[in-house]
Amino acid sequence: MSDKITVSTISSTLKHYLLSVNTNTGFGVVDDSWNQDDFAVIANEPGLTHGLPVKTDYYSVILCLRGGCKKTIGHFVFEVYTNSIHLVSPQFITSFEDASSDLLLYQVVFKKEFLTDSLLKENILNNLLEVNPDYPPIYGLSQKSCASLKALYEKISDEAREKGAFHLHILRLLLTDLLYEMNRACENCLLHSTRHLSKQYQLVYKFKKLVEDQFLILKTVQEYADALFISAKYLTEIVKAETGQNALHVIHNRQYLEAQYLLSSSGLSIKEIAERLNFDNSSHFSRFFKRFAGNNPSEFKQLQ
Template identity: 40%
Template sequence: MKHFSEDFNAHFLLFKSDFVKKGFVKSDIMEELLFINPDYPPIFDLEANDFNDTLYKFEKIKHETENQSPFCVEVSRLYVLQILYDYNRTCEICLLNSDKLINRQYQVVYEFRKLVDKNFHKLKTVKEYADIMHLSSKYISECIKNQTGASALSLIQNRIILEAEFLLKYSQLTIKLISNKLGFTSTSAFSRFFKGIKGISPDNYRNKQEN
């Protein structure tokens, strides 16, 4: 540490990936949060408010760990998730606002994901998003495949499934109401969609969570 000044201070957060994957956030979402994009800047400045907020979360995790209060693990996990989301959001903003030439495909993927997160309950096809973005479905699909390794359609479907799982686990809504909320034309259409991806019907999935 001889190369650092006396006022240098660092906080390290060490955890295994399984620690955050035990929460209610879907596993593949966590994989994305834990993945370090090679285009992300290794060092970046934070605004004072963001810095203080991040420091607070680190200190809360330390407090929970040292005091072993009830639900300390669950509370710490939530703080870690917040830090991961904050980190990814800050890095993406740094990339998009960078003076250097930003990878066009990365910009397309970034915009596509924002639109999906906002409209997944009513837009179900790549073409619908392509029309909004004034791009071809083929180009968007190529960008997403190159940047993430996944298909554009799978990003849409995974977002719908994530919401469906959350509603089935934590709400008292009927399958019919969940189907309507997610923009499906019928309960049977929603059930076919859910079972096609999860390999289990919405009813059986809910019952499994309750047992």
């Protein structure tokens, strides 16, 4: 079976963003002379309401200055909102939908190697990038903090554009500053949150993490309940209470996300994708996919 699956790089992302700049803000790299393949700054592409699932080989730290959207990062689904900052890690598939027409995001994208070339010790960097894995990687900001971070993003953008003496060293220092500010926002959010006190929340988190790890193997609510040593009835009840969704929908949604990703980012045939996702046959996979997408896998591929 072919394994040619596309993973987005910084270079391919910049090409997708055309001039890599939001013309309304002037933020980002404004020409094609920037040749770093491990660091870039960009603003969101205006007018897009949704984005297909992608996997990157880089991290993104994203500041939302205006508007909002619904974001999926691995097993987390959450709302991006004005005056928030969130992190996208390369190990997860990510997508967005329902973006408002006024959505404005500033993004710094980088590979881990960009910072390990600095004086920052790897264990410290790992802690900064891991943040808190038990919660969605989005953190609210006060208006004052958001304004301060906006200025920091724009300073990073200016430094990348002007390429003065020692600019790579300065960019690494500024990016380290940004990661510490994001972690500070995380700590502030956790300080004012009571969700971590809930055993029910912790159990639902374990379920969603297990789905992320085992969705190709475990297919039923009963199988996940057995793995968590609880009844299927109780699992269904607490997932519904915490997320508003039933447990089977969470499982199926992860399969559908992977199917979208493989259909749009790989050279695999529909038969190969059905096999990879452990469906009995292509027909079963096509029926499953059509229930979510409204069209079959072949039609979906043609629309890309």
